[in-house]
Amino acid sequence: MFGAGDVRVVDIPEPTILEPTDAIIQVTLACVCGSDLHPYHSMPADETGRPMGHEFIGVVDQIGAAVTGLAPGDLVVSPFAWADNTCPICRDGFHTACPHGGFYGNWQTGGAQAEKIRVPQASGTLVKLPTDVDDALLPALLTLADVYLTGYHAAHMARVGPGKTVTVIGDGAVGLSAVLAAKQMGAERIILMGRHTVRTDLGREWGATDVVAERGEEGIAKVIELTGGEGSHVVLEAVGLMPAYEQAYGVLRPGGVISRVGVPQYEDAPVGFGSLFGKNATLNGGPAPVRAYLEDALAQVLDGRLDPGRVFDAETSLDDIAEAYRLMDSREALKVLVRP
């Protein structure tokens, strides 16, 4: 990415092992994330450019001397954040805050929208896939790198379960994943706030019981009405913009939980008596510690209990990745696979 709207495929030196805990992965399948659209909208022009992408399945190409449990040729999926998976914070299940971890999509590691990527803390980060995995499952498995498990994280942090009314704000791939996760956790009612019929139709297939197309005060009034005046026990906020945050506390039932997984495009927000405090709201969420959930979800995808792969509705080659961004930005595609 060389600036807003300026995506180019360029040749750069191949990544190499820098630390004995590194692995180099040959990327088999990658994709574009909703969060990649933020710099696509606003990045200042910069001829150095920035490597993009943080979701990938690939084949181990090289490993550092300290890497255990992995060998060249292994097929792996990576969480969107790398982590040692052994420190106290990882043991708590919050790998995205691992003091020895970090994020892809920078000059330190490179990006996943590439032929190869360097993975630090490879033993802790990468999860092996069966070598004989059905190719048709790869898109679903790629969602475990970020999008599905980000939706899952929202629902998990909010303790979604039987008897709960869950409102999902945002009909993007993360919002729809949150619907699917809430359904899997047994939510009684799932209200999806979104206005793109193709997307909300998939949301309904995945478990949304109601769709609210209205936004702002009108959308809030609709959810309050749907919930008999009481509001939603849980709100999963999968957008990251202030109007979505305001909708979230507007539709929340007293004592309820707002779980955010849309990366906030704001720092300050209302939290006082008139928004969160007065109704004893809980606000949580953050970058999903995908690694904590990956093995369970992998088993579910492999045995057919879980199929989150339908968020992908388009595909490009790596050479054509600018088109992948265009398709997602224009909302012609929900989420685009990229094959190097």
Place this chain on the structure above:
Amino acid sequence: MFGAGDVRVVDIPEPTILEPTDAIIQVTLACVCGSDLHPYHSMPADETGRPMGHEFIGVVDQIGAAVTGLAPGDLVVSPFAWADNTCPICRDGFHTACPHGGFYGNWQTGGAQAEKIRVPQASGTLVKLPTDVDDALLPALLTLADVYLTGYHAAHMARVGPGKTVTVIGDGAVGLSAVLAAKQMGAERIILMGRHTVRTDLGREWGATDVVAERGEEGIAKVIELTGGEGSHVVLEAVGLMPAYEQAYGVLRPGGVISRVGVPQYEDAPVGFGSLFGKNATLNGGPAPVRAYLEDALAQVLDGRLDPGRVFDAETSLDDIAEAYRLMDSREALKVLVRP
């Protein structure tokens, strides 16, 4: 209260039953709350004045036609907020958001710093005390109207338990109550941030294992150091001012919980990637639904397992209540009993 620093005792008409669900209570014991000091600092001069006080034990004087379970002569304690205790929100345990409830300290109900007060939704609100209760227990029982159970609410919302490191911000009566509640819930380590030795000494007696007198960046660094660089699993914020909020997310361990019970004197606050989101922090708390916890705590006080009454370190008559405010405002007293 007729304006900042202007507390007067005046004669007003006696409260009367306005709704069949009302009771009139003859106040036996009341007190001044830390939150009463906010208008004491900032209320614009107003010759109408505002009735003050929301914590009381008293004797039922009259009941409305629809009141059940109470009779004139009963000794009762009231939560600081009245509620029907039957609606879905109350059944969830969030009585302070009861759609048929409200707060004392206004011309609708009167205040508890008075001889009599009107209690709406009396059957749902008031809790009977044994008629033969030892007078020496009354201060401890009065803490169940607000201060102790507000500290308890903070610890309860934050799911304090064995193995947890808990940081309490604020050495006022609510902060010290939060220390006591965290100890009762089995917290492994309790770090009390406060600088008034008389108060932090009581905090130590009640279970604080460490006291940090430093504030701001210095205080944050100290707690991070005490927790081996990882931060505190739980922060109980019992102040309500922005520097306390900033300290709270500064000392928080990734994935941890900030529970606020100091009434926020701000509406907007940092919640984005650099404060809450990046470390998957949970923010919760609010006005304590004391009614939800009152019966359990009452049993514990009566049988001697719980003694939160030591937050009271001074007493005045109702006629001298201006002195009670002065003592608390100057920090000469932690919390002042008021006897009409």
